[in-house]
Amino acid sequence: MEIHQEVLRTFFGNFNNLNAIQKESIPVILDGNNIIISSSTGTGKTEAVLAPLISKYLDESLLNDRMTWLYITPTKALANDIYRRIHPLLSKLHLNVGIRHGDRDETRLVKKIHILITTPESLDVIMKRNDNSLNDIRALILDEVHILFNTQRGLQMSLIISRLKRHILDHDIQIACLSATIASCKDISSFLFGNSENFYEIVKHSHKMIDAFITIITSKEALLKLIEKIFTGPTKLLIFANSRIECDRLGSILWNSEKLRPHLFTHYSSLSTQMREKTEKDFNHAETAICIATSTLELGIDIGDIDAVILWGPPWTVNSFLQRIGRGNRRTKKTNAICLVSYESKNKYLDLLYFYAILDLAKEGIIEKIKPMKLFGALIQQILMIIATNQGAFTKTQEIINIANIHDHLSRENVEEILKSMSEANYIKPHGFKNRYGANDGLYRLLDLRLIYSNITISSRxxxxxxxxxxxxxxxxxxxxxxxxxxxxxxxxxxxxxxxxxxxxxxxxxxxxxxxxxxIQYSSKGKYISDTLILNRIYDYLSKMKINFDIIDKKVRTPFSNYINNLISIFSPSHIPLIRLDDNFCYLTFGGKLCNLVFCQVLGINELKIDQIGIVSKFPIDFSKLP
Structure with missing residues (x-):
C-alpha cells in the first residue's frame, strides 16, 4: 500500500521532503502495524504518524462520514496546539477536526467530526456516555506518552483504551505512540498496553551539539545584569524554573528592567487557559521575547525558534534536561543551554556539580531507564466508570477483569480484592447471588459532585x-x-x-x-525524587572520574575545584563520608532523598535536613544498625 498522493502533498509537498523518521514510519503504518516513535522535539513525529494514518483510512472515513481517528494528548494546551497545527491541513482533505477537553467541547457543535483531539479524562467522559461516534474509530494517536509513564493517569489511559477496544468489537484499532527521547520504548508500551499489543519501534536520538555554560548567580542584581547582557537585538529566551513560585520570583526580578519588561511572559499551570494560550501565541510570533515557564513548556507546544534556553536550577532528571534544552535552536545543529545555580541555593557548589553531572550524561546519550511500575489506584476510578457507564446496574465481575487483565499484576485475585474493598467502603455493592457489582451510595455521590472523572487526588478548592x-x-x-x-x-x-x-x-x-x-502558596504536586543515575555519576566524580572545568564559569572554577577536592579527600568507597557542619553531622550517602528518608525512619533518627546527597543530623548515625 502506498501513501495517498493528495495526503503526501498536503503534509510534505513531495516525497523528497521527508526526513529519516518519516521515511521509516510511513510504510510501517501503511502495512497496518502499531508504532512507537521516540525522538526529540521538532523532529516531525506528528506528521510521521498522522499522514500515513490519514492516508490509510481517508476514503473509508469520507465515505461513511464518521469519526475515524482519535488523537489523545496529556494536556489541554497541547490539544489546542495540535488542533491549530493540523486543522488547516486536514481541511484541505475535506476532513473535519474536532476538539474536546475541560475548556472546549466541539463534539456537540460540529455535526460530523472525522478526527477528534482530546485528553484522557475527556475521552473517559465520552466513554461514559456510551457514545456511538466511537464505534468507527480505526486509529489512535497517543502524544507525549512519556508524560503518562509510571503515573496513575497513565494507568487510567491504559484502562480506557482497553475499554474502548472492547467497545469496538468488529475491527482492530491501529495505535501510534509519540514520545520524547526515552531509554526504552518497550517499557512504555508495556506500561500502557501490558501484554495486549505489539509495537514497531523507531528511536532517533538527537546528535545536536550541546553548547552549555554553567555558573552561580550571586544576587538578584547579578541575574538581571546577565539576562540583559544576553538579551541583545532580536532574541528569544526561554527560562525554565522548577516551580511556580520560582517563576513568580524570576518574573518580578526581570520586571524591574525597563529593557526586559515589554518582552516578558510567564507560563505555568495556575494561569487561566486564556492567559496561557495568549502567552503561547504572542511568544510564538514575537521576534524579541523572554518566557519564564515550568515544565508546562517541556511539551511540544509550538513556541517558535528559541535562541537560548536558560535553566534556573538543575532539573531532577537527564530526560527533563533534554526536553528543556530541546526547545531551543531547532534550526541549527547546536543547542545553547545556560545553566544557572540560584543565589538562594543552600549548597551552590553541590547544585553546580549536579548540573555538570546531568550535562555530562546528556552529552554521552545516557538517560534514566526506569522499569514500569505495578500501579493499582486508577483501576478503582475505572471500575466506578464502568459501573456508571452501565447506569449503575449490576456489572459482571468478569467484564471488569477482562478490561484490567491486559496487565499481569491486575489479576483476577487482585481485582476481586479491590472490588471487595470498594464494596466495604460503600461505593459499590455485590449482587445477592450473582458474581456482579452495582452502584451504591458512594458512587452516586461522586457522580453528583462530578468527582468521578479523575483519579487525581482532589486538592483544596x-x-x-x-x-x-x-x-x-x-x-x-x-x-x-x-x-x-x-x-x-x-x-x-x-x-x-x-x-x-x-x-x-x-x-x-x-x-x-x-x-x-x-x-502565593501553590498546592504541591509532590516532591521530585532524583534518579540514582545522576547520583551515581556524582559518586563517580569523587572516586575516579575527572571533571572538565572548561564549561564552568571562570569566576567559580577555583572555589568549585577546591570544593570537589575537599570532598575527594574525605571520600572512601568503603564507608559513608562524614562532614562536620558546625555542631552537626553531615553524611554523604548518595542515596537520593527517598532512600535517605527511609534510612532515618528505620534508624529512628530525628534528622535536621535530608536531600538527594545526604543526611544532616545532630548526633552520629550508626548505619550498621540497618537491617
Whole structure:
C-alpha cells in the first residue's frame, strides 16, 4: 500500500521532503502495524504518524462520514496546539477536526467530526456516555506518552483504551505512540498496553551539539545584569524554573528592567487557559521575547525558534534536561543551554556539580531507564466508570477483569480484592447471588459532585483571580488567609493589588513592584525524587572520574575545584563520608532523598535536613544498625 498522493502533498509537498523518521514510519503504518516513535522535539513525529494514518483510512472515513481517528494528548494546551497545527491541513482533505477537553467541547457543535483531539479524562467522559461516534474509530494517536509513564493517569489511559477496544468489537484499532527521547520504548508500551499489543519501534536520538555554560548567580542584581547582557537585538529566551513560585520570583526580578519588561511572559499551570494560550501565541510570533515557564513548556507546544534556553536550577532528571534544552535552536545543529545555580541555593557548589553531572550524561546519550511500575489506584476510578457507564446496574465481575487483565499484576485475585474493598467502603455493592457489582451510595455521590472523572487526588478548592472581567488564573483558597483588600500579591511574575475578595474570586489590578509582596502558596504536586543515575555519576566524580572545568564559569572554577577536592579527600568507597557542619553531622550517602528518608525512619533518627546527597543530623548515625 502506498501513501495517498493528495495526503503526501498536503503534509510534505513531495516525497523528497521527508526526513529519516518519516521515511521509516510511513510504510510501517501503511502495512497496518502499531508504532512507537521516540525522538526529540521538532523532529516531525506528528506528521510521521498522522499522514500515513490519514492516508490509510481517508476514503473509508469520507465515505461513511464518521469519526475515524482519535488523537489523545496529556494536556489541554497541547490539544489546542495540535488542533491549530493540523486543522488547516486536514481541511484541505475535506476532513473535519474536532476538539474536546475541560475548556472546549466541539463534539456537540460540529455535526460530523472525522478526527477528534482530546485528553484522557475527556475521552473517559465520552466513554461514559456510551457514545456511538466511537464505534468507527480505526486509529489512535497517543502524544507525549512519556508524560503518562509510571503515573496513575497513565494507568487510567491504559484502562480506557482497553475499554474502548472492547467497545469496538468488529475491527482492530491501529495505535501510534509519540514520545520524547526515552531509554526504552518497550517499557512504555508495556506500561500502557501490558501484554495486549505489539509495537514497531523507531528511536532517533538527537546528535545536536550541546553548547552549555554553567555558573552561580550571586544576587538578584547579578541575574538581571546577565539576562540583559544576553538579551541583545532580536532574541528569544526561554527560562525554565522548577516551580511556580520560582517563576513568580524570576518574573518580578526581570520586571524591574525597563529593557526586559515589554518582552516578558510567564507560563505555568495556575494561569487561566486564556492567559496561557495568549502567552503561547504572542511568544510564538514575537521576534524579541523572554518566557519564564515550568515544565508546562517541556511539551511540544509550538513556541517558535528559541535562541537560548536558560535553566534556573538543575532539573531532577537527564530526560527533563533534554526536553528543556530541546526547545531551543531547532534550526541549527547546536543547542545553547545556560545553566544557572540560584543565589538562594543552600549548597551552590553541590547544585553546580549536579548540573555538570546531568550535562555530562546528556552529552554521552545516557538517560534514566526506569522499569514500569505495578500501579493499582486508577483501576478503582475505572471500575466506578464502568459501573456508571452501565447506569449503575449490576456489572459482571468478569467484564471488569477482562478490561484490567491486559496487565499481569491486575489479576483476577487482585481485582476481586479491590472490588471487595470498594464494596466495604460503600461505593459499590455485590449482587445477592450473582458474581456482579452495582452502584451504591458512594458512587452516586461522586457522580453528583462530578468527582468521578479523575483519579487525581482532589486538592483544596481553588479561587479564581480576575482583572476586571478577564480571568488571570486560579490559586488555592488557603491563600485567602493572608489576603485583604489593598494587599499586594505576586502572581504570573507580576505584582497585583487586591481590590475585592469574594468566596469564588479575587478582583485585582496591576500594581508597581514592591520589595516584599505576598507570595502565593501553590498546592504541591509532590516532591521530585532524583534518579540514582545522576547520583551515581556524582559518586563517580569523587572516586575516579575527572571533571572538565572548561564549561564552568571562570569566576567559580577555583572555589568549585577546591570544593570537589575537599570532598575527594574525605571520600572512601568503603564507608559513608562524614562532614562536620558546625555542631552537626553531615553524611554523604548518595542515596537520593527517598532512600535517605527511609534510612532515618528505620534508624529512628530525628534528622535536621535530608536531600538527594545526604543526611544532616545532630548526633552520629550508626548505619550498621540497618537491617
Amino acid at each position: 481553588d479561587v479564581k483571580i480576575f482583572e476586571g472581567k478577564k480571568e488571570i488564573g486560579h490559586i488555592s483558597t488557603k491563600n485567602l488567609l493572608n489576603m485583604h483588600p489593598g494587599a499586594i500579591i505576586r502572581f504570573a511574575g507580576r505584582c497585583w493589588k487586591v481590590v475585592k475578595i469574594e468566596n469564588t474570586k479575587i478582583q485585582v489590578k496591576s500594581n508597581d513592584f514592591i520589595k516584599d509582596p505576598i507570595e
